[in-house]
Amino acid sequence: MSAWAEQLPQQLERIHSTTNHGDSHRWQQALEQLPQLQATAVDFGADAVTVSGETLSQQQQNSLTELLKEFHPWRKGPFLLHGVSIDAEWRSDLKWQRITGAITSVEDRTVLDVGCGNGYYGWRMLGEGAKLVVGVDPTQLFLMQFQAIEHFVGNEWPHFMLPMGVEDLPATLLSFDTVFSMGVFYHRRSPIDHLLELKNTLRPGGELVLETLVIKGNKGEVLLPPGRYAKMRNVWFIPSPDTLAVWLRRAGFENVRVADISATTVQEQRSTDWMQFESLRDYLSPDDASMTIEGHPAPVRAVFIATKR
Numbered sequence: 365m366s367a368w369a370e371q372l373p374q375q376l377e378r379i380h381s382t383t384n385h386g387d388s389h390r391w392q393q394a395l396e397q398l399p400q401l402q403a404t405a406v407d408f409g410a411d412a413v414t415v416s417g418e419t420l421s422q423q424q425q426n427s428l429t430e431l432l433k434e435f436h437p438w439r440k441g442p443f444l445l446h447g448v449s450i451d452a453e454w455r456s457d458l459k460w461q462r463i464t465g466a467i468t469s470v471e472d473r474t475v476l477d478v479g480c481g482n483g484y485y486g487w488r489m490l491g492e493g494a495k496l497v498v499g500v501d502p503t504q505l506f507l508m509q510f511q512a513i514e515h516f517v518g519n520e521w522p523h524f525m526l527p528m529g530v531e532d533l534p535a536t537l538l539s540f541d542t543v544f545s546m547g548v549f550y551h552r553r554s555p556i557d558h559l560l561e562l563k564n565t566l567r568p569g570g571e572l573v574l575e576t577l578v579i580k581g582n583k584g585e586v587l588l589p590p591g592r593y594a595k596m597r598n599v600w601f602i603p604s605p606d607t608l609a610v611w612l613r614r615a616g617f618e619n620v621r622v623a624d625i626s627a628t629t630v631q632e633q634r635s636t637d638w639m640q641f642e643s644l645r646d647y648l649s650p651d652d653a654s655m656t657i658e659g660h661p662a663p664v665r666a667v668f669i670a671t672k673r
C-alpha cells in the first residue's frame with residue numbers, strides 16, 4: 365500500500381479543500397466541546413461499542429447527549445459512551461451477528477470497509493482481532509461521528525476512516541485481505557464495475573463480503589425500480605441471489621456462497637431519539653408490510669461471501 369500512502373496526503377488535502385457542508389462549522393464546534401473523559405475500558409465485542417471509565421452525573425450525561433445529538437441523524441450503532449447510549453436508527457449489531465460467524469475470521473487481517481458509515485463495524489472488526497481497518501465513506505457527517513466516537517475510544521487503534529468514495533481508491537490496490545461492501549451495491553449505477561472495484565482492492569485469495577438488497581427470483585432476474593424504492597431515489601439494481609452469484613463469478617470471484625438472507629424488520633431499522641426522521645415503517649405499504657410504499661417487494665438483504673481468484 366506504499367504507493368497509495370504516498371499520494372494519500374495530497375488527495376485528502378484536495379478533498380478537505382473542496383468539501384464544505386453547511387453544517388461543518390457546527391459539527392466542528394461540537395467535536396471541540398466534547399469532554400475529556402478517562403476511559404478505563406473499551407469493549408468492541410459487545411453489541412454496543414462501549415467505552416467506560418467515568419460515572420457521569422445526570423447533568424453531565426444530559427450535556428454529553430446534547431453535544432452528541434449535534435451529529436443527528438445517527439444511522440448506525442449502538443454505542444455506549446460513559447453511560448450515554450446512542451440508540452441509532454439501525455441495530456447494526458444484528459447485521460454484524462449475521463455476518464461474523466459466516467466469514468473467514470478477520471483476526472490478523474487487513475480490512476477495507478467500503479461505505480463504512482460512521483465506522484461502527486470497523487470497531488466490531490477490531491473486536492475480532494483485525495490488524496488494520498480502513499473505512500471509506502464520502503458523507504461528511506459520518507466522518508464527524510467517527511471522530512466523535514474516536515474521541516472517546518482513543519486514537520491508538522488501527523482504525524482509520526477516509527472521507528472518500530470507493531471510486532477515489534487507486535484502481536489496483538491489490539492488498540487487503542478482506543473487503544466489505546455492505547449496503548452500497550444497490551446504490552451503484554454500474555454494479556459489475558462496483559464488483560471489479562472491490563476485486564481490485566483485494567490480494568489474490570482475499571475475501572469479499574457483499575451485503576445487499578435482493579429479490580426472490582430465478583437466475584437472470586433483477587429489479588431495476590422505475591422510480592423510488594422504499595422512498596430512496598438512488599436505488600439501481602436489486603438482483604435475485606442466483607443472478608448476483610453469476611455476476612460475482614463473471615467479475616472474477618470464486619467460491620461464491622450466500623451466508624444469509626433476511627428480511628429487514630422494523631425492530632432492526634426504526635426511528636429513535638437519535639434518528640428522528642422517517643424510517644422503515646414509513647417506507648412500507650400501510651396495507652401490506654411485505655411491499656414497499658411504491659409496491660415493490662419489501663427490503664430483503666443477502667450476505668454473499670466470495671474469494672478473489
Ligand SMILES: C[S@@+](CC[C@H](N)C(=O)[O-])C[C@H]1O[C@@H](n2cnc3c(N)ncnc32)[C@H](O)[C@@H]1O
Nearest residue numbers: 478479480481500501502503529530546547548
Ligand atoms: C446504506 S449505507 C450502509 C452503511 C454500512 N455499510 C452498513 O451496512 O450499515 C450506504 C453508505 O454508503 C456511503 N456511500 C455513498 N456513496 C459512496 C461511494 N461512492 N463510495 C463509498 N461509500 C459511499 C454512504 O455515505 C453510506 O454511509
